């Protein structure tokens with residue numbers, strides 16, 4: 001049995017991120033939200049494109065207004081009005097000003113903008129009652145970005161700020177990494193789909209729905225193989241299909257159930273029969289002990305998650321989530337988001353395995369607090385997993401974390 005940290009290191013070493021040449025596709029800017037840039041972006045344009053005004057006011061020559069004040073205003077004649085979107089027509093001469101608005105191109109001869117609030121206009125003259133600072137309120141050409149430099153690096157997620165930058169740079173077609181594909185299957189004779197009437201002994205295959213939701217929230221594509229009965233031959237044929245190169249094209253295969261020691265727990269045996277190399281057979285964690293991980297010669301990675309609903313989700317969040325992010329082409333921040341928070345009540349463990357407790361991470365008076373989910377913290381219970389967003393991690397050999405003490409907390413889900 002490996003420790004969680006050992007298992008994590010082994011799993012990360014198996015992951016080959018998508019290829020920045022081969023594993024890409026082109027998307028429109030409006031369809032690019034949440035996608036990962038596969039090629040760096042450069043612009044032939046400076047930002048700002050030209051010197052422009054940061055205020056509504058008057059474009060002036062600094063020397064004409066440098067020693068004015070409320071009692072001794074500078075008086076300039078207004079030679080033109082320049083709204084945003086227009087090219088100035090004249091060059092400012094001594095004693096002249098141009099009426100200008102935020103974002104408008106500053107006219108030649110100008111070096112400073114005076115904001116409207118310290119001025120008074122009378123016909124074609126403007127009185128200036130306070131001296132500006134030299135070059136004040138001018139947004140200089142190329143002061144944000146110089147043409148030809150890298151604007152955005154490859155390997156970043158395209159969120160609203162990046163989409164804005166790409167729009168400004170007129171990049172309407174983008175080369176992004178293709179979505180990671182994840183095959184998902186559930187094992188168990190007791191399982192039925194959500195629409196069936198339950199017969200005695202049957203339960204809904206909730207893991208399938210939960211895992212698909214998790215995969216989709218992470219921006220990957222789920223390929224569902226549905227429910228596979230506890231039949232060695234059928235399970236072998238299904239896993240063989242999912243791991244083979246030709247069918248479905250999944251990068252990662254996830255099953256749930258069938259990894260413990262029972263008569264019908266075939267997953268480990270089948271993975272070996274199919275030529276998978278078993279890197280992990282169990283991990284010293286609770287829940288999630290029977291987690292099984294294998295790699296195939298075609299680089300596909302197989303996660304045999306334990307069947308208990310909480311075990312399946314906890315092992316997904318702890319190990320599969322970072323793998324999907326690393327695979328996706330993200331250059332950083334793919335690792336699990338583990339932060340320190342204050343326990344709001346006592347958190348207990350039997351101390352034997354690293355223990356994951358589900359609950360809510362709350363921001364209270366600027367500090368993170370972890371609140372355990374009410375109800376049974378057992379791996380068969382999925383009901384109290386709803387509305388949780390975090391897992392507190394109790395280290396091995398620690399039996400109690402007291403209220404107010406700090407605890408490591410893994411933030412789960414898409415964040």
Ligand SMILES: Nc1nc2c(c(=O)[nH]1)N[C@H]1C(S)=C(S)[C@@H](COP(=O)(O)OP(=O)(O)OC[C@H]3O[C@@H](n4cnc5c(N)ncnc54)[C@H](O)[C@@H]3O)O[C@H]1N2
Pocket residue numbers: 186187188190191203204205206207208256257258259260261262265287288289290305306307308309311379380
């Ligand atoms: N003798 C032992 N028994 C068990 C051990 C052990 O060490 N010795 N480990 C326990 C632990 S811990 C876990 S976790 C489970 C893991 O079991 P499997 O991965 O083999 O899963 P199954 O036996 O198929 O199912 C376990 C449980 O989960 C329910 N289940 C399964 N699939 C789904 C699904 N898709 N959706 C919802 N619920 C599902 C299933 O009905 C069972 O109740 O083994 C313990 N046993």
Ligand code: MOO
Pocket residue numbers: 285286287288289290306308310311379380
């Ligand atoms: O690992 Mo099991 O996941 O403790 O219920």
Ligand SMILES: [Mg+2]
Pocket residue numbers: 257258259260261262264265
């Ligand atoms: Mg079992």
